[in-house]
Amino acid sequence: xxxxxxxxxxxxxxxxxxxxxxxxxxxxxxxxxxxxxxxxxxxxxxxxxxxxxxxxxxxxxxxxxxxxxxxxxxxxxxxxxxxxxxxxxxxxxxxxxxxxxxxxxxxxxxxxxxxxxxxxxxxxxxxxxxxxxxxxxxxxxxxxxxxxxxxxxxxxxxxxxxxxxxxxxxxxxxxxxxxxxxxxxxxxxxxxxxxxxxxxx
Amino acid sequence: xxxxxxxxxxxxxxxxxxxxxxxxxxxxxxxxxxxxxxxxxxxxxxxxxxxxxxxxxxxxxxxxxxxxxxxxxxxxxxxxxxxxxxxxxxxxxxxxxxxxxxxxxxxxxxxxxxxxxxxxxxxxxxxxxxxxxxxxxxxxxxxxxxxxxxxxxxxxxxxxxxxxxxxxxxxxxxxxxxxxxxxxxxxxxxxxxxxxxxxxxxxxxxxxxxxxxxxxxxxxxxxxxxxxxxxxxxxxxxxxxxxxxxxxxxxxxxxxxxxxxxxxxxxxxxxxxxxxxxxxxxxxxxxxxxxxxxxxxxxxxxxxxxxxxxxxxxxxxxxxxxxxxxxxxxxxxxxxxxxxxxxxxxxxxxxxxxxxxxxxxxxxxxxxxxxxxxxxxxxxxxxxxxxxxxxxxxxxxxxxxxxxxxxxxxxxxxxxxxxxxxxxxxxxxxxxxxxxxxxxxxxxxxxxxxxxxxxxxxxxxxxxxxxxxxxxxxxxxxxxxxxxxxxxxxxxxxxxxxxxxxxxxxxxxxxxxxxxxxxxxxxxxxxxxxxxxxxxxxxxxxxxxxxx
Numbered sequence: 001x002x003x004x005x006x007x008x009x010x011x012x013x014x015x016x017x018x019x020x021x022x023x024x025x026x027x028x029x030x031x032x033x034x035x036x037x038x039x040x041x042x043x044x045x046x047x048x049x050x051x052x053x054x055x056x057x058x059x060x061x062x063x064x065x066x067x068x069x070x071x072x073x074x075x076x077x078x079x080x081x082x083x084x085x086x087x088x089x090x091x092x093x094x095x096x097x098x099x100x101x102x103x104x105x106x107x108x109x110x111x112x113x114x115x116x117x118x119x120x121x122x123x124x125x126x127x128x129x130x131x132x133x134x135x136x137x138x139x140x141x142x143x144x145x146x147x148x149x150x151x152x153x154x155x156x157x158x159x160x161x162x163x164x165x166x167x168x169x170x171x172x173x174x175x176x177x178x179x180x181x182x183x184x185x186x187x188x189x190x191x192x193x194x195x196x197x198x199x200x201x
Numbered sequence: 202x203x204x205x206x207x208x209x210x211x212x213x214x215x216x217x218x219x220x221x222x223x224x225x226x227x228x229x230x231x232x233x234x235x236x237x238x239x240x241x242x243x244x245x246x247x248x249x250x251x252x253x254x255x256x257x258x259x260x261x262x263x264x265x266x267x268x269x270x271x272x273x274x275x276x277x278x279x280x281x282x283x284x285x286x287x288x289x290x291x292x293x294x295x296x297x298x299x300x301x302x303x304x305x306x307x308x309x310x311x312x313x314x315x316x317x318x319x320x321x322x323x324x325x326x327x328x329x330x331x332x333x334x335x336x337x338x339x340x341x342x343x344x345x346x347x348x349x350x351x352x353x354x355x356x357x358x359x360x361x362x363x364x365x366x367x368x369x370x371x372x373x374x375x376x377x378x379x380x381x382x383x384x385x386x387x388x389x390x391x392x393x394x395x396x397x398x399x400x401x402x403x404x405x406x407x408x409x410x411x412x413x414x415x416x417x418x419x420x421x422x423x424x425x426x427x428x429x430x431x432x433x434x435x436x437x438x439x440x441x442x443x444x445x446x447x448x449x450x451x452x453x454x455x456x457x458x459x460x461x462x463x464x465x466x467x468x469x470x471x472x473x474x475x476x477x478x479x480x481x482x483x484x485x486x487x488x489x490x491x492x493x494x495x496x497x498x499x500x501x502x503x504x505x506x507x508x509x510x511x512x513x514x515x516x517x518x519x520x521x522x523x524x525x526x527x528x529x530x531x532x533x534x535x536x537x538x539x540x541x542x543x544x545x546x547x548x549x550x551x552x553x554x555x556x557x558x559x560x561x562x563x564x565x566x567x568x569x570x571x572x573x574x575x576x577x578x579x580x581x582x583x584x585x586x587x588x589x590x591x592x593x594x595x596x597x598x599x600x601x602x603x604x605x606x607x608x609x610x611x612x613x614x615x616x617x618x619x620x621x622x623x624x625x626x627x628x629x630x631x632x633x634x635x636x637x638x639x640x641x642x643x644x645x646x647x648x649x650x651x652x653x654x655x656x657x658x659x660x661x662x663x664x665x666x667x668x669x670x671x672x673x674x675x676x677x678x679x680x681x682x683x684x685x686x687x688x689x690x691x692x693x694x695x696x697x698x699x700x701x702x703x704x705x706x707x708x709x710x711x712x713x714x715x716x717x718x719x720x721x722x723x724x725x726x727x728x729x730x731x732x733x734x735x736x737x738x739x740x741x742x743x744x745x746x747x748x749x
Contacts (some may be wrong), residue, residue: 097245108681109700110707111635163585167711170337170585 002155006031006069010161015063022066023059031047033073041079042072076137083134084195087127091184102177105169131187138198145194149186157182202230206297206316207364208238208323209247210259210304212401213457213476214501217483218356219303221373225366227252236292238312245457246476249483251376257292283392288315303360305339305347307332322363327686329694334684337583338363344680345579346500350673351572354579358554362583367552373483378461379582383452387466392426394419394529395467395486397477398443398543399436399452406473411518413443415471418522420445422531429467431460431477469529472537478503489528490575503543504555510541548580549589567609569593571616571670574719578712582677592722616670617720623664623674624713625635626657630706633657637699641692654702674712681705 002018004025026040033039043050045058046067058066074082097120104113116140131150140146156179163172209219216239234254239247241258248256263281267276271325293315302323303312308657308715310333314326324343327333334340345352354362361367381388387393395667396416400406407415416428427449434453444450452462457476461484464470470481471489474496481488481503488503496502496521498510509528516524524534534540537556541557548554570593580588632652640646666677682705687694 104700107686107701108704108708109697111638111700142335148728168581170583174584174585 002064004069005061008071009073018064019062021059022061022063025063025069029071037075038080039076040071040074041074041082042068044072050060051200060111080113080134081196084192088188088192090123090127091188094120094127095181095184097123097179098176102173105173105176108169110169113169117172117176120180121157126178128153134195138195139200140195140198141192146191149183149191152186153180153183156183172196202226202232202233202298204236204297204299206236206238206292206295206296206300207298208302208304208309208312210238210240210306210309210312211243211282212240213243213246214479215303216243217249217476217479218501218504219360220246220250220375220483221357221370222301222303222360222364222366223250223372224373225361225368225702226364228369229366231313233298236295236297238292248458249375249378249461249480251374257290258547260287260737268494287449293456301364303363305342306693325373327328327400329687330687331687333686336363336682340677340680340684341579341583343684344676345673348672348676350676351495351568351575351669352497352673353499353556353572353576355502355504355555356500359500361552367554368464371553374487375461377485378382378458378522380459380462380612384451384459385449387463391466391487392430393425393449393463393467394423394426395429395431395470395472395473395481397431397470397472398439399432400473400475401567402494405475407491407494407521409439409443409520412439414518415522415525416443416445416448418519418526419529422526429463431455431463431470431472471525474498474501482508489525498541499557502541502557505543506545508609509560510557511544512539512541514538536561550586565609566593567613567616567670570720570723574716577719578715581715582708592719592726612668612670616668619664619668619671620674620713620716622660623671624662624710627706627708627710627713630654630657631710634703634706638696638704641695641699674709674716677712678709679706 004015004018006013007013015028017024020028030040043055047070050058059089063069078152097116101113101116101120104110137145156175158182160175163169163175207219207223209216213489219237223237226233226235235252236255236257237250237253238257238259240261241263242261244256244258245468247253248693253629254615260283264280264287268280270276282466295317297316297318298320300313300318302309302320302321302325305324307324310326311326313321313324314330321499323334323339324421325333325335327445334343342363344350346356346359357370358367361370380613396412398409398412399404419426420428427447428445429449430436430444430452432440432452436452437450440450440452457480460480464477464481464484464486467481467486469487469489470477470480470496471482473491473493477490478501482505485505486580488508490498490503490508490604491735492498492502492510492512498512502510511521511524511528511534514537520535520537524538525535526532528540529659538561539559540561542560543555545553546556573590573593577588577590580586633650636653637647637650640650661675665672682702683698685701
């Protein structure tokens with residue numbers, strides 16, 4: 001059975017079972033990385049960085065069918081800190097979408113507003129998931145300030161859905177452009193510094 | 202909020218009704234600088250507010266006078282020159298944080314267009330230079346007040362809502378109320394009754410003979426009171442013909458703002474529909490408003506607690522006198538008048554609003570139901586809030602003596618049919634508007650869709666004429682759809698207009714839904730009451746039989 005060469009963090013390695021599927025290769029690698037408290041942060045195939053969706057495309061292919069595989073690993077803490085930097089920019093984009101949705105509701109162009117609203121909700125969902133991941137990586141349990149801002153976000157999102165269900169466009173616009181923007185501002189100003197300076201025990 | 206410009210180019214009454222909002226703005230934003238633009242002729246009303254930092258006068262006579270007196274080319278040039286000079290005024294070049302145009306005339310939107318402001322409310326011009334209204338309360342004004350639809354919101358309260366200061370506007374403080382030295386001052390120990398007989402047009406006031414009867418009757422009934430006559434110098438002649446001995450005639454002696462001290466000294470002010478109604482309300486004096494000529498007292502009647510509005514049915518001269526005497530004495534007014542009393546009602550979101558309540562007659566319940574429902578709808582649509590108002594019960598008035606139950610039920614059913622038709626129009630309108638966007642490149646489809654939308658408009662026009670109870674819904678659609686802030690770019694414009702159409706029809710469908718729910722609640726409450734009444738009647742009948 002031919003083995004398969006791959007590169008991990010710049011060093012050439014060998015995976016013994018060339019006929020194994022790409023998904024099996026990744027699980028086996030993740031298992032090995034656990035002991036060193038590392039996780040896979042980036043995968044390149046033939047020099048091209050692959051996204052989560054592309055990863056799905058390769059999962060059932062055998063290692064022999066795939067070109068050159070490069071793996072980069074980081075510690076969850078490093079990954080969390082890198083993610084926090086990108087979240088700063090992400091929040092700016094989310095706020096843009098929130099304002100566009102609010103403008104649509106205020107000008108009664110509900111078609112446009114609804115489209116931005118859906119995008120805003122998806123973005124917020126991803127934001128919440130990412131924050132959950134960061135907290136897990138940094139092993140943050142209960143932190144009062146973070147809990148308060150989190151609870152406020154959950155409460156605003158509940159109000160948002162109620163307002164949408166009741167077709168209360170004025171309140172919806174207010175929640176989007178005032179309450180949510182204010183809450184995201186609190187994440188940036190108050191919570192992110194806490195997360196950035198968090199030391200994993 | 203630092204710099205605020207308010208444009209109020211209407212007359213005395215409208216300026217006086219704007220004063221509570223000006224106070225509200227200063228109270229909400231204590232650091233702000235308020236500039237008020239009014240027509241020169243009506244500046245005295247503006248002087249009453251101590252919260253105006255800069256008063257700018259629009260010299261209507263100077264600008265338009267020459268051309269109106271003789272519409273020649275030369276005078277046109279003079280008018281234009283005056284206008285340009287006015288527009289070069291310093292206040293026009295300032296940058297404002299908020300510009301509030303409370304003049305609902307289309308020409309005022311041109312002025313708003315030339316102002317630089319971060320936010321504009323009221324009539325303005327869109328990016329394609331057409332008239333546009335962006336804020337919901339101004340849309341409400343244009344749809345309901347300008348079209349004389351069912352509306353129970355007083356203009357003071359509506360202006361405050363447009364300015365976003367309904368929580369800050371009352372009680373009102375007045376400034377600049379000093380009087381000229383040559384006019385006698387009221388005496389603290391004396392009792393006064395104020396009377397204003399003049400109005401802007403003859404149809405708004407009573408004839409001199411009726412006023413004479415009123416004055417004689419009041420003098421006889423309230424001998425300890427001195428009658429005080431307010432008004433302009435034009436009214437002096439008529440006043441001297443009717444004023445009893447020892448009356449005080451102030452007409453022509455005081456400017457508008459100088460009347461306040463005397464108004465406050467009066468226990469009551471009897472007045473037709475004039476600026477005096479608003480001035481006395483602001484000064485806190487009880488108003489007895491004789492409302493003639495189709496003025497909508499709900500919107501522009503006296504504001505506050507305990508004022509009276511008398512709408513005559515077909516009274517004799519002496520009936521007016523008796524009615525006024527009854528109000529002053531705290532007695533019931535006869536059946537020659539519809540007597541309304543004003544009251545300040547606390548809303549469930551904290552502010553107060555003035556409301557007229559029927560005092561000596563049975564209210565038309567169908568009309569009342571729709572008036573109250575449209576108010577609830579307005580608060581929801583324009584402010585996203587729900588006032589905790591008891592939904593009026595539609596009673597089974599068939600058992601009441603002299604009831605017009607059949608016509609009430611007929612009108613209700615007619616309105617309900619129209620609402621069902623409007624709901625369908627709403628659904629179809631949304632679909633057509635979405636199709637307009639989807640087929641924007643297909644000329645044939647576009648032509649057909651435009652025809653379909655025109656057909657919907659024709660159907661709405663028919664319904665508009667058929668029931669006053671659905672008119673507010675239709676005018677709301679028209680304002681939302683037709684006064685849109687549109688781009689000049691053809692493609693963007695198409696999408697914006699189609700989006701606005703979809704929005705207008707979507708709201709129509711939802712508004713009908715809300716009205717249907719309110720109607721259902723009202724009918725359920727009525728049914729419950731009817732069932733209760735018929736049950737108790739049965740029991741009573743049984744008792745009666747047992748006794749026999």
